[in-house]
Amino acid sequence: VTRAIALWTEAAELGSVDAHLDLGYVYYQPHGPHGCGVEEDEPRGVRHWQEAAMKGHVFCRHNLGVAEFDNGNHELAVQHWMISAKVGFQRSLNGIKEMFVKGHATKAQYAEALRGFGDAAEEMKSYQREEAKRVGV
Numbered sequence: 001v002t003r004a005i006a007l008w009t010e011a012a013e014l015g016s017v018d019a020h021l022d023l024g025y026v027y028y029q030p031h032g033p034h035g036c037g038v039e040e041d042e043p044r045g046v047r048h049w050q051e052a053a054m055k056g057h058v059f060c061r062h063n064l065g066v067a068e069f070d071n072g073n074h075e076l077a078v079q080h081w082m083i084s085a086k087v088g089f090q091r092s093l094n095g096i097k098e099m100f101v102k103g104h105a106t107k108a109q110y111a112e113a114l115r116g117f118g119d120a121a122e123e124m125k126s127y128q129r130e131e132a133k134r135v136g137v
Contacts, residue, residue: 001036012048020052021060028067042067058084062092069095074104082109086116088124093117 005026011019028045030038046067052060065080078099084092096113099105 001038005036005038012051015055017052017055017057017060020048021057021063024048024052024060024063028063053080058087058089058092062089062095065092065095069099074099078105078109082113082116085113086120088117088120090117 005023008016008019008022008026012023024045025032026036026038026045027041027048030036030040046064049057049060049063049067053064061080061084065077065084068074068080069077078096081092081095081099085096093113096105096110100107100110
């Protein structure tokens with residue numbers, strides 16, 4: 001475990017956003033499914049996710065929303081999830097929908113997230129991908 005953390009730390013220092021994702025889990029939820037049983041340090045885990053999110057890592061951006069939600073900061077959670085939903089991250093869109101249903105997000109925010117998600121899905125379409133689906137590849 002210690003060796004893995006050392007290697008992830010080195011990779012993160014070299015710019016690996018995936019290493020930041022893993023280290024975020026290690027420190028934010030050390031006893032959870034992705035943790036390694038180290039001493040919990042939520043702020044350190046969040047900092048790793050922030051580093052990766054600033055470099056465009058969508059899953060880390062989503063995790064920042066989860067962390068804010070866990071801390072009762074619904075407005076910030078919605079802001080993080082808006083960013084990741086608009087680039088096509090389904091779990092963030094679902095989070096905003098849940099927040100809307102519970103009254104923590106506005107109808108306008110949910111609509112904006114839906115539009116952004118739809119636009120991202122449309123951008124990912126390609127003739128080749130559609131043709132491969134059609135022929136069963």
